[in-house]
Amino acid sequence: MTRTHNLGFPRIGARRELKFALEAYWQGRSSAAELNTQAALLRERHWAAQAAVDLVPVGDFSLYDQVLDMSFTLGHLPQRFQGFDGPELDNYFRVARGRSAPQVAGHGACCGVAAGEMTKWFDSNYHYIVPEFRAGQTFHLDASRLLQQLAEAQAQGRHAKPVLIGPLTYLALGKAKDGSERLDLLSPLLAVYAELLDTLAAHGARWVQIDEPLLATELDPGWAQAYRDAYAVLGTRRAQLLVATYFGPLRENLPLLAELPVQGVHLDAVNARDEVAPLLAALPGDRVLSLGVINGRNIWLTDLNATLDWLEPVARQLGERLWLAPSCSLLHVPVDLAQEQQLDAELRSWLAFALQKLDELALLARALREGRAAVQAELAANAAALAGRRASPRVHNPAVAQALARVDARLGQRPSPHAQRAATQAARLQLPAFPTTTIGSFPQTAEIRQARSRFKAGEVTAAAYDDAMRREIAHCVKAQETLGLDVLVHGEAERNDMVEYFGEQLVGYAFSQFGWVQSYGSRCVKPPLLFGDISRPRPITVAWSRHAQSLTERPMKGMLTGPVTMLNWSFVRDDQPRAITCRQLALALREEVLDLERAGLPIIQIDEAALREGLPLRRAQWGDYLDWAVACFRLMAGGVADATQIHTHMCYSEFSDILPAIAAMDADVITIETSRSDMALLDAFRSFRYPNQIGPGVYDIHSPNIPSQADIVTLMKRAAERVPAERLWVNPDCGLKTRQWAEVTPALQRMVAAARQLRAELG
Ligand SMILES: CN1c2c(nc(N)[nH]c2=O)NC[C@@H]1CNc1ccc(C(=O)N[C@@H](CCC(=O)N[C@@H](CCC(=O)N[C@@H](CCC(=O)O)C(=O)O)C(=O)O)C(=O)O)cc1
Ligand SMILES: N[C@@H](CCS)C(=O)O
């Protein structure tokens, strides 16, 4: 009989209970005991919500990040966090968030602890804390977190399946900062994994899920062999192993997965439907094959009838060896659609969040066990909803298709090359050397969020909300003038989020009230739902930016989110290629760029923070993606005159391998994260001879640490060794929305002072 299981459940809580509990603890408003009680309550609630699946995941819950949890389980912390004599929970959050040294006058934050580096989990908008490796290091087992959660689940009568990140994926996700070979650490690492598996088995875990999404990427031969070596060791332990792959097809790694001496494997059958048959053929006859048949990365209803069409013969062939699951952990989708009572009923009928996805799973399993007739009504309702979506006039707008058909490459071409534009812009902007600016957002204070909440709840009028936001913008502009910044921003007070805000104003998008998805730690996003053809009914940002520019003589930067980021951070339609959806977004947002230019904004920033994370997992597909992604950026930006300066911004420093594409975007200025990598990224910009201007982020805004002037100067001097000084800007590495004014003001004071020092010393 087909078994069902789940790979992971969203841990933030349907009402973001974990977020609020964490923030209360960090702010000293609650105790560790209260935080742990709330966490246990959420785990209990989540296992109860998964009661219908045969095996529930354990250890997928995390107080901050599952990779960081794994590092603690493996006794593997960077040296700077070792020897801390406070509670382990506090050390855990020190790795996650860093810690400033006490700010003594005249001293910088030299003795604070820098947070662990954070980067994207494969091609998702989830961020993990990067493990840091060094040659010859050791590991030791701390199974306490897993054992506690296993005991909790068992006490609640659940059939529990611990979830671990597999050893090869763990090694690949980390960085060897000393340049050593990570695979040299495999042997000591495996010893701890083996001990962990035995420990879990001894505590009653019959199955252990080992996540190896690395198998959905191209592997160097050494890594492929390491898989064989690793599972030759782990496959002999007492626990039965299910090796889970997801986020993409296995391709050349399919035989490798099939030959691993484990008891079961999981395939993402949403992204690799055509690999079900070959994997089945390659798999030894005693293995479990788990198929991920419900999309764990998107929110559309599954086509249950179509799924059963191909699944029924597989079930007949496999019998008990077939398990069903979502394609990946449900971490990437919101918890419960039933909360979305403001979403119109038709649209709601097209959607499934985590709980509804588990219902779909149960339905499929029942149809396989008892025949389709047993769930006839549900299957008919599913078919009707899908037919409604396919035929809906809300999805298809012929005017958008016609406009898209008229697009040609000339629309993406600025009138002159960058060198010529730069001269025109310099004459217009009159900026000093090492101009200072910020990335756009300023603190989203509790007052701002509350004002918006009250407006959305109908407790204040649109006019009053508008006034409150205009006052915030005025405050932000004044503060930047006082700080002495050269290029100002309006501060994005009016935006709930840089993607959701634009989604709310474009036709073709809907948005949820509670559709939160964890982005990192306690921070969440509510990806808007892109369901139909995109158009812009009216200007979106122009009034705010015009207001901001009217308050200052200094140049104001208009602030927009680019099409690729809108695409990658939304839940997007699955009924047409992403490239077409992206082009629709670009065309609509191009009008916004032109309106901002007409309103007199001399600089317009188009954020493409998600361009890199959208890269396909396999390099072979990068070229195609980058071609259309760059073309979409250029389509949005390309209509302005030479005198209008286009900036773009990207977070996360791993761009060395896509520099030609970044150059092809032809933004006049790019601001990027480099501070955590000590400007190493700029080596790549130098070797590539990147021709345009660059603002390498001079401090890490994700940490509360306040940078010192000296550190900023040192970083910028390093930058100036790599990029001609006249092409350098000085800015933080991302927006300041998550910080408080008490952190932002001293940090920017030091940044401006550093720029002045640089002008005096190098200018
Ligand atoms: C740059 N980043 C972004 C990513 N993805 C995005 N979609 N957006 C991004 O900016 N990915 C990569 C990075 C990730 N970084 C971040 C940084 C910060 C956040 C964040 O701060 N998220 C907020 C939620 C933001 C939001 O939408 N707020 C709404 C709702 C406010 C709210 O919760 N209101 C409460 C009441 C508040 C009160 O009374 O004080 C309520 O309604 O209950 C808004 O401003 O209107 C977060 O808090 O997690 C995310 C990713
Ligand atoms: N303009 C945005 C970009 C974040 S990636 C901000 O400043 O928050």
Ligand SMILES: [Zn+2]
């Ligand atoms: Zn950013």
